[in-house]
Amino acid sequence: MSTNLINEELKNEDIVSEMRKDYRMGELKEEGLLESPFKMFDMWLTKEIELNNEGSEPNAFTLATCSIDKRPSARVVLLKHFDHHGFVFYTNYNSRKSKELTENPFASMTFLWTQKQVRIEGTVEKIDRLESEKYFKTRPRGSQIGAWVSEFQSSEVSLEHLKQKTIEMEKKFQDQEVPLPPFWGGWRIKPYAFEFWQGKSGRIHDRFKYTPNDSNGWITKRLSP
Numbered sequence: 001m002s003t004n005l006i007n008e009e010l011k012n013e014d015i016v017s018e019m020r021k022d023y024r025m026g027e028l029k030e031e032g033l034l035e036s037p038f039k040m041f042d043m044w045l046t047k048e049i050e051l052n053n054e055g056s057e058p059n060a061f062t063l064a065t066c067s068i069d070k071r072p073s074a075r076v077v078l079l080k081h082f083d084h085h086g087f088v089f090y091t092n093y094n095s096r097k098s099k100e101l102t103e104n105p106f107a108s109m110t111f112l113w114t115q116k117q118v119r120i121e122g123t124v125e126k127i128d129r130l131e132s133e134k135y136f137k138t139r140p141r142g143s144q145i146g147a148w149v150s151e152f153q154s155s156e157v158s159l160e161h162l163k164q165k166t167i168e169m170e171k172k173f174q175d176q177e178v179p180l181p182p183f184w185g186g187w188r189i190k191p192y193a194f195e196f197w198q199g200k201s202g203r204i205h206d207r208f209k210y211t212p213n214d215s216n217g218w219i220t221k222r223l224s225p
């Protein structure tokens with residue numbers, strides 16, 4: 001496209017500066033912090049699920065990665081498992097995010113919940129193929145076929161190609177279980193920092209950061225909002 005669009009009017013260009021929300025749903029006190037940030041995450045996730053907000057996806061988070069040439073990129077993915085070993089999501093290993101995680105194995109996760117934010121930073125590793133296989137089996141057949149169709153996630157493609165490939169894959173796996181594609185699986189983010197942010201009235205929000213101590217535990221610090 002070569003048209004000069006620089007003077008084009010944008011309907012909301014000034015409206016966003018007026019948008020303001022007062023957060024009044026609670027506070028996070030030092031006494032309310034649990035010793036384990038995993039337990040804390042679990043507790044806040046439960047609260048978000050219980051709120052059952054229309055349109056909210058409590059297990060969706062923004063995953064930030066950074067290429068070897070220091071260019072960050074971010075996108076939303078779904079958390080599919082977590083325990084004390086880390087946080088697991090599934091994707092295509094040929095995708096932009098996977099390339100960046102391979103080049104530079106650090107990631108940051110951000111959950112935006114109702115007047116809350118959780119940030120997690122960690123190192124990453126590909127999960128066991130058996131673990132990916134186990135999860136892949138639980139996906140609906142359409143999603144399993146979809147994984148095979150989108151072999152080169154994040155590269156340019158035509159709709160025609162996607163349609164053709166869907167027909168081809170449906171035929172290939174007719175009357176059989178769809179196997180896990182070799183280019184698809186999970187990544188585990190192993191946290192070295194957590195931050196819990198609770199919005200409060202007057203912009204004096206509560207922020208607490210967890211970092212590891214020397215004895216397999218965690219220390220917490222309040223951060224300036």
Ligand SMILES: Cc1cc2nc3c(=O)[nH]c(=O)nc-3n(C[C@H](O)[C@H](O)[C@H](O)COP(=O)(O)O)c2cc1C
Pocket residue numbers: 057060073074075076077078079089090091092095096097098153154
């Ligand atoms: C709510 C939501 C959930 C998503 N979940 C996933 C997911 O779990 N895995 C995935 O690969 N992409 C997921 N996507 C698509 C990604 O945001 C992204 O478009 C895709 O993974 C390609 O990203 P990349 O080019 O940075 O690798 C999701 C998108 C949305 C909006």
